Amino acid sequence: MSTDTTSPARAPEPSAPPSRPSWWRGRTELLVAALVLGLAGFIAVQTATMPVPPGTEPPGPRFFPTLVAIFMGGVGIALTVQVVLRPARTAAEEAPAAPVAEDGATNEADESTKAGETSGDGGAAEGTGARTAETGEEAPVRIDxxxxxxxxxxxxxxxxxxxxxxxxxxxxxxxxxxxxxxxxxxxxxxxxxxxxxxxxxxxxxxxxxxxxxxxxxxxxxx
Amino acid sequence: MDAFNHLMEGFANALSPEYLFLALVGVMLGTAVGVVPGLGSSMAVALLLPITFHLDPVGAFIMFAGVYYGGLFGDSTAAILMNTPGQGSAIATAIEGHRMARRGRAPQALATAAIGAFIGAIVSTTLVAFFSPAIVELALQFGPAEYFALTVFAFVATSSVVSHSVVRGLVALGIGLTISMVGIDGLSGAERFTLGIPQLFEGLSIITVTVALLAVGEVLHVAATSHASKGEDGSLRRSGTPWLGRADLRRTLPAWGRGTLFGLPFGSIPAGGAEIPTFLAFGTERKLAARRARRGTGADEFGDGAIEGVAAPEAAASATAGTAMGTLLGLGLPTSATAAIMLAAFQQYGMQPGPLLFERDGDLVWALLASLFIGSVMLLILNLPFAPLWAKLLLVPKPYMYAGIAVFSSLGVYAAASSMVDLWLMLILGLLALMMRRFDIPLAPVLIAVVLGPVAELELRRALAVGQGDVSVLVDSGITVGIYGLLVAIGLTVAIGRVRARRAARGKAPVEAGRG
Incomplete structure (x- = not known):
């Protein structure tokens, strides 16, 4: 089974605070929502402080950015709500078994053992992760x-x-x-x-x- | 017949040895990139952009057309043999095609795909060639409000109709619009979101954005997740005759026709490319097969490698590609990510696709259309007997394949403007793409928004300036009302169709079979 319980300690960016992994699990997408809201704020501030050349016709250079800022703000909030209410399916729930024999082509097997060894040094157990479904849908896989x-x-x-x-x-x-x-x-x-x-x-x-x-x-x- | 004469002139132009050679190089390189797992036609066009920098415009676009179509062909080869479609357009093909390959019918699946793509391309290009005067006629009636309506159509269709989650599609759209606003505002001269960096005054180049999001994002994605990926070892590359028997042909011929019919209209509307028509075609074939099985007039092989399931989506995908070219040339409107990159390439040469292009650069347009025919024939010849040979590319070890993509991406981005800022942007946007892929946020809306964002803003401001702030100018004409109405209608139809197609793709759901 997948052992995707803790976030890797050596993560270069703050993917999840380790204190409450149970709540953050499947909700790391809040990072994206934060980014979207941050962008909205950036656009809003920049637009408000933008020097507009004199004599510009009414729908000026600030008009469209204002619309985009409002749009981004709305979308960011909508994403936050959606992620909080419906967290993503985690790898553990999605992949009930390790990759079956017919999929385990030799060089792939080779690679995953290699990956297992390397990340073993870091002290994190290697999750089996989820496999690409036939329809092309992908479940979240642990990041190496x-x-x-x-x-x-x-x-x-x-x-x-x-x-x-x-x-x-x-x-x-x-x-x-x-x-x-x-x-x-x-x-x-x-x-x-x-x-x-x-x-x-x-x-x-x-x-x-x-x-x-x-x-x-x-x-x-x- | 006017269009016919123009087309013949185009052929005379495109059949020169130099252009034939460029077309051949284009289809070969496009196929090669398309065959690489995870890469599709839009990445083929983006990655191969630097090669065309020093060609004359006609030669460059002939090569582009070859790369575009070659990428489509190559992608379906990868989809069938490895189950690794590089783009939405090949996902439907992969479902039954890969099952056929597993049953040892890989040559037949590849041949079906190649012929289907050929038929779709020829039919759609013919239509484009003969209807382009009509498209141009229509486009000449378009004012700012109409063009704005078209961009809105493109935004909504690509972000909410095509992606799996509406909110995530809109997030992608917003990111793209944000990127598109960077730089000096053309109308007023105001400096926007440049943070004072001079290299950003002209905005972010579409080449940087495309290569970063698609190619660098793919390399980073594979690096981050390859430990968990699944893939075939290539044992399905089996030799054998690719010839289709009479029984196969009886099943594929109507499927090719139906697939083409599904693809044609979708290329001309900005609905994000070939994903919808391919799945509609796939779902229809599934239903027809189930009906035939009930009547006892044929077997329903869906779920275990049905040849119709390869024929129809492939024809639909390439028919979409053909009419998308027509829409791009006639209206100046990119209807898919690949078309968006082509548009950027036109702008690189100082040309603006649209009604005026036919007048100003008529030679180029007709030579390009002629080369689409030539490219399709070349691809059929290259793919029918040699598809298993192309699959040999899959033997290149993964580390070298992705190392090569990384080097080539950097080359393309740097060579476009010799700017170090572009390389840093490439890295940042590549990481952004990785994050977006991780959370299933689609990339295509970003590209569409980056290309059409400035158009949308310009036309919106023009329309409002004409109407002196009166918002009702935006829905003042029959054309705008028609476009918005069509958007609503398509939204509803597609929503219903998608639910069905998804159900069909999911396997033999008993409910579905009962209703058929």
């Missing part, structure tokens, strides 16, 4: 914060390095980082593959199509 964090980190490093270091190396690093995060462990092969991939793109788009990619520290060579 470690993998997600790695991918986001790879993207952040790529953006920071792109201009100083150049496309070739930073894109290779991005490729390697995402591949590693997704569970690839053939380090040496991956390094070579990443470099080949980013060089191919550099060749095809800069030399072939004339796009402008930052060359960075390798600028002298190319």
């Amino acid at each position: 914060w470690r993998r997600l964090g790695l991918v986001v980190a790879a993207l952040v490093v790529f953006i920071l390095l792109l201009q100083p270091v150049g496309w070739l190396l930073s894109a290779a690093l991005l490729f390697f980082g995402v591949a590693y995060a997704m569970g690839s462990r053939r380090i040496l092969f991956d390094i070579v593959l990443s470099l080949v991939f980013s060089s191919l793109i550099q060749l095809a788009f800069v030399a072939g199509l004339g796009l402008n990619l930052p060359s960075g520290i390798l600028g002298g060579i190319f």
